[in-house]
Amino acid sequence: MTAQPYRTAIETFIAAHANPTHKFGHQPRLYALTQQIGAGLTYDDDVVFAAVWLHDLGVFIGHRPEDTEALKTWDHVAYVIEKAPAILKEAAFPEEKIPAVLEVIRTHQPQDTPATTEAIIARDADILEQLGAIGITRTLAKLGSDTRFCTFTEALHALKKQLATLPDQLRLETSKALATPRKKIMQSFIDSLEAEGGENLF
Template sequence: MIPEFRTALVDFIHREAKPADKYGHQPRLYELTRQIGKSLEYDDDVVFAAVWLHDLGVFVGHRPEDPSELARWDHVSYICRQAPGILNRIGFPNEKIAAVLDAIREHQPQDEPTSLEATILRDADILEQLGAIGILRTVSKVGRDTRFQTFTHAIKTLQKHLDTLPAKIRLQSTKDLALPRISELRSFLEAVRSEAGENLF
């Protein structure tokens, strides 16, 4: 039986995720955490809550709209302030909230995770930045995100992901899942260079 807080959390994020394509990241990410953690012992409630809440601060309505403010925006600090109230309202176990906050604080590639739950979330989030999904998520932001004014900006970001993210993966199960994604991203970037040459804008 699915705990009520899980359904409530999914419903909350489904309502808040704007633009609408922001919603897909959460269910995909949770499925990746399950694949990564299949043979590991960890608190799935903590991972579930961290997965569904970690990006609240990047949704329209939660982030600043002014470009200069957005450039300085710390979405992790925002959700860490908001999460305890949200989790309490939906009946999430109070004794697990601190672990959820730790996982969210440590989920980005540059972070050093201090728990298995944070490591699983961080590894899964790295996977989402590789392969076909990583390409879709990045290229879809061209023209609507201040970081991606042109295709060239998107390609530079994807190349940086390919060059740096695989080495940051911690768990062997994640490394195995990453192999085809790395290959897909490398092939895509090679195809872009072949087709566009010096004329990609």
Template sequence: MPANFRSALQQFIREEAKPIEKYGHQPRLYALTKSIGKGMQYDDDVVFAAAWLHDPGVFGGHRPEDPAALTCWDHVHYACERVPGILSETQFPAEKIPTVLAVICEHQPHDEPTSIEATILRDADILEQLGAIGILRTVCKIRRDTRYATFTDAVQALRKSLDTLPGKIRLESTKRLAEPKIIALRNFLDAVESESAGALF
């Protein structure tokens, strides 16, 4: 496999990720997969490709701009349509492309992963929705994302993450990594509750 396929994928996302802060999700996510999967046997090339290419459908210029169209937009389906061509251009092994697509299709919290690669990526994506990073990723969407018109919308989404996501984690290594993130998110939400005086808006 050419040594530069990873740098080619990174460069593609660097150019396409809009707004710019969306670029950080990919390198952070891959770093989390390395921490989660330490000592496990899995195909790191597949996880790398899926981590870097699972989200082009949420980038500006790729997703619909019309709010109505955006409400029914399937960013995973979009990614699976685009990813084979992107990987082929980087000379990623053709025989591994179906596995990358399967991992992308199973990376969301509501999915049921059927491989260790998908489980690792899904757990990593859950971690990205907790802790300080989860807070930043949610709050920066206020007034830019149709789901988050107000602070209240963002806080409700964060509360839902805290209530539902920890229980969806599969791997023991992820559960250990999640512990400080859960505490940080809980402390933040408690502080919002105590400081807002019922007037968050």
């Protein structure tokens, strides 16, 4: 089936703005996960598509603050909610669906409580992206470019926290099943990193 022109327009917009470049891959992976999670459920795929492609705009360089202190308190979700309507209208996305897209973006983080099926699917997918080999890769890619951690030890602590807290926050049974192999991969990596690095990991 041919993609709707507005989908292509949204993808093209994110491709042009994703900086660092490796952040682009999160969006197509996340959308693919939503399709796995949402199989058999009734929901608006347009809404999920637009939300997962736009949800991280505020973490891209050029959209987030350059000042280190300002970045520590930066609300990237509020930024996206402010910018998304104009982006979606420019892409000729159905205007009547924009409020639903904003709701998904507003509640896509683990600490949020999604109220719509679309938001639950997107949030579960975003949690899964923080687990397994992809979760490890994304975390380590932030070393040196993220205010949250600058050393391998700090990244290790972040991985441990992700593994300890995120799986229990998944809402759907399909998501929980997809998390099982990812948890095993992450635990194995953490164990190996601690064994190899020991007290000299830094």
